[in-house]
Amino acid sequence: MSRRQQKRERMRKIIIKAAQEAFSTQPYDNVNMDEIADKALLSRATLYNYFDNKETLYFEIGLENYKEMQRIFPQVLEIEPTGLDKVMKLSTLVFQGIMRNSINFDIVRHFMEANNQAEHPIEETYDQYTQEELDDLPITSDTALLRYFNELMKYMKIWWDIIETGQNDGTIRSDLPPKHLAQIIQIYITGVLDQMVLVRRALEYLELPQETVMKIMLENLRKTLEP
Amino acid sequence: MSRRQQKRERMRKIIIKAAQEAFSTQPYDNVNMDEIADKALLSRATLYNYFDNKETLYFEIGLENYKEMQRIFPQVLEIEPTGLDKVMKLSTLVFQGIMRNSINFDIVRHFMEANNQAEHPIEETYDQYTQEELDDLPITSDTALLRYFNELMKYMKIWWDIIETGQNDGTIRSDLPPKHLAQIIQIYITGVLDQMVLVRRALEYLELPQETVMKIMLENLRKTLEP
Numbered sequence: 001m002s003r004r005q006q007k008r009e010r011m012r013k014i015i016i017k018a019a020q021e022a023f024s025t026q027p028y029d030n031v032n033m034d035e036i037a038d039k040a041l042l043s044r045a046t047l048y049n050y051f052d053n054k055e056t057l058y059f060e061i062g063l064e065n066y067k068e069m070q071r072i073f074p075q076v077l078e079i080e081p082t083g084l085d086k087v088m089k090l091s092t093l094v095f096q097g098i099m100r101n102s103i104n105f106d107i108v109r110h111f112m113e114a115n116n117q118a119e120h121p122i123e124e125t126y127d128q129y130t131q132e133e134l135d136d137l138p139i140t141s142d143t144a145l146l147r148y149f150n151e152l153m154k155y156m157k158i159w160w161d162i163i164e165t166g167q168n169d170g171t172i173r174s175d176l177p178p179k180h181l182a183q184i185i186q187i188y189i190t191g192v193l194d195q196m197v198l199v200r201r202a203l204e205y206l207e208l209p210q211e212t213v214m215k216i217m218l219e220n221l222r223k224t225l226e227p
Numbered sequence: 228m229s230r231r232q233q234k235r236e237r238m239r240k241i242i243i244k245a246a247q248e249a250f251s252t253q254p255y256d257n258v259n260m261d262e263i264a265d266k267a268l269l270s271r272a273t274l275y276n277y278f279d280n281k282e283t284l285y286f287e288i289g290l291e292n293y294k295e296m297q298r299i300f301p302q303v304l305e306i307e308p309t310g311l312d313k314v315m316k317l318s319t320l321v322f323q324g325i326m327r328n329s330i331n332f333d334i335v336r337h338f339m340e341a342n343n344q345a346e347h348p349i350e351e352t353y354d355q356y357t358q359e360e361l362d363d364l365p366i367t368s369d370t371a372l373l374r375y376f377n378e379l380m381k382y383m384k385i386w387w388d389i390i391e392t393g394q395n396d397g398t399i400r401s402d403l404p405p406k407h408l409a410q411i412i413q414i415y416i417t418g419v420l421d422q423m424v425l426v427r428r429a430l431e432y433l434e435l436p437q438e439t440v441m442k443i444m445l446e447n448l449r450k451t452l453e454p
Contacts, residue, residue, distance in 0.1 A: 113425070121431075183429060183430065191415075192418045199414060201349075208407045217415070220447060
């Protein structure tokens with residue numbers, strides 16, 4: 001990486017950090033680029049030199065988080081003895097991570113809604129590129145969805161691999177392919193977490209702690225995955 | 228009911244039907260009162276004579292659907308032998324009903340978000356009224372949330388009762404009170420359904436039919452509820 005590239009990469013990270021702060025404390029619609037420029041101590045022009053618009057920057061936060069998970073998770077999972085243990089460990093980390101900071105699933109929801117409204121599903125576009133091309137896409141509003149989806153797929157690959165490990169060592173059911181099981185786990189975890197945040201006042205009213213719900217939902221997931 | 232009341236009630240139902248059509252075919256933000264008046268063949272002034280604003284009318288649709296479920300469900304459930312069978316039957320009906328028309332859970336999400344932003348949670352306000360007072364509230368923008376919550380609670384009571392039946396006949400786990408189990412079931416079903424709609428393009432891409440996901444999720448729920 002040249003010095004110029006290094007400088008650009010450092011700046012990109014500073015902006016993403018500032019944006020993450022802004023999006024974590026208020027709804028997407030309330031955040032604007034001026035505020036992010038202020039937080040990052042940059043001019044509006046400099047900010048736009050890095051990111052075309054708010055949505056591009058938003059997806060870049062999500063993408064960065066997937067990259068972070070790709071760095072951390074494989075090491076954490078290595079010490080778990082069976083495939084099922086690995087899947088349960090990863091599920092617990094995701095549950096806990098998102099309960100602390102729900103921005104990642106706000107971004108994934110935003111992505112899914114954008115994709116549902118898109119003329120061509122991102123999945124089709126994705127299939128037309130090589131991995132090298134995908135990894136080299138510039139950051140623009142046109143490529144934001146595809147760049148994000150590329151990291152999402154790499155993250156999903158971690159799930160596919162550990163589910164396959166579990167099917168091979170006999171700890172996970174084999175009646176569905178790893179990609180299907182992985183998708184079902186995502187639907188389950190994301191759906192439950194989303195609702196837990198949404199009905200938080202009902203949980204308070206019923207004196208039902210989030211920890212109890214989380215514990216039952218994880219037990220539940222284990223039972224679903226067992227052969 | 229006087230003839231005047233009967234006429235008003237008939238008119239209210241016509242408007243709700245027209246509104247339900249409008250909200251089923253486009254996002255909440257895109258619907259406006261003029262369009263609903265047109266669909267119901269009414270003047271704008273007459274429409275506002277019945278409903279203060281769009282949100283009030285929106286909640287009234289949800290409320291009407293809960294009333295409908297209160298009418299239908301007890302009869303359907305009577306023939307199921309055990310408490311667990313009753314809960315599974317009800318869960319299946321909700322899964323299937325919402326897969327056909329997702330408006331009910333759009334409304335419940337709208338309600339939860341409004342309640343999360345409200346200064347006083349609706350649960351606290353609700354506790355200050357008698358059942359008779361709640362059932363007699365006029366339809367206004369001030370009472371819309373409370374009127375909706377009242378029917379939601381009556382609907383939840385169906386769940387509490389059949390869960391209790393299952394705990395008494397030994398088919399449902401007894402380590403959690405019926406109200407907590409009912410809330411966990413709601414989180415589960417609503418969360419999973421919401422995600423299934425959201426990631427429909429991913430399911431198509433993976434060739435994973437919604438029916439397969441639904442089947443596994445229902446098996447899963449049964450395992451969670453068993454003692």
